[in-house]
Amino acid sequence: MNTVTSTEYDSPIGPILLTFVNDALVRLDVAHDGIDLARAEIAQRLGVLPEPDPDGAVDLREQLDEYFDGARRHFEVPLDWRLVQGFTRTALQATIDIPYGEMASYGEVAILAGAPGAARAVGTACAKSPFSIVVPVHRVVRADGSIGEYGGHPEVKEYLLSLENDVVLGEGLRGTG
Template identity: 40%
Template sequence: MRWTVLDSPIGEFSVGTDADAVCGAHFGRVASATDEPVDEVGRLAVAELRAYFAGDLTEFTVPVSAQRGSEFERAVWREMIRIPYGETTTYGEVARALGEPGAARAVGVACNRNPVPVIVPCHRIVGAGAKLVGFGGGLPRKVTLLELEASVALRRAWS
């Protein structure tokens, strides 16, 4: 995997690609990361992330590949991608959508293990009653991402 780091409103953010897809993302700089992508998938990922952070992109098109995780975790990650930009859902709602109504905590574990945060938007999942809980990048980053999406969604709805 080749890593590229970019500056963002949530600090340095590294994105890892292979020849075909984004395979990882990390809050902060990965030691082997370069400042410029070395392949076409990396260029697309960085361009889309920059557009997302600028408020110009609401849906990622870069291919994503999750090589690890249980079948349940991969199902949670697929469900995350279905959460509309600027909206949130709860861990319990995701569990119910997957036919596992008692698995809210397992959904939380899957969120924590998400290999491609931001592009696979685990930040859109909140606790019951819209409580801000849990985020691998820390709650301040989660708040920043949710505020970014909410402001862009409102601006687009009102224009």
């Protein structure tokens, strides 16, 4: 029997709903349209309404705090991939290898995923990612360097890229003095 729980996280980019099956993250949803709608959507996808756990996901909430403070570059949380199959999963797993503060084009991720002609499919995979931020699809950009739509919220992608860029540049400046 699976235990499905969710907890809310208040982030600089808006409210986030963190949903877990047992102890693995099944979805991180930046709830642009509200937590209630995000909760209803994940309930429909999983076939069960997550049990609210306001004190849950302590480790991930701390990691998100560290990320938004510029102190964390990658996440250590078990992922439940049940909502992601086939090439979408392969493409999302390939994005994990994009270094913090760097970007890769959809075509470059397609090559990393073993399907050099599948840049559009990578774009679709990134748009459908259930693991926003934790799996860094925000680091995937168009071939011309423009950032794209990011699920209709390019300002969120811009914020995440700027955050990482500022941290990397800040470290470089500290190393020159």
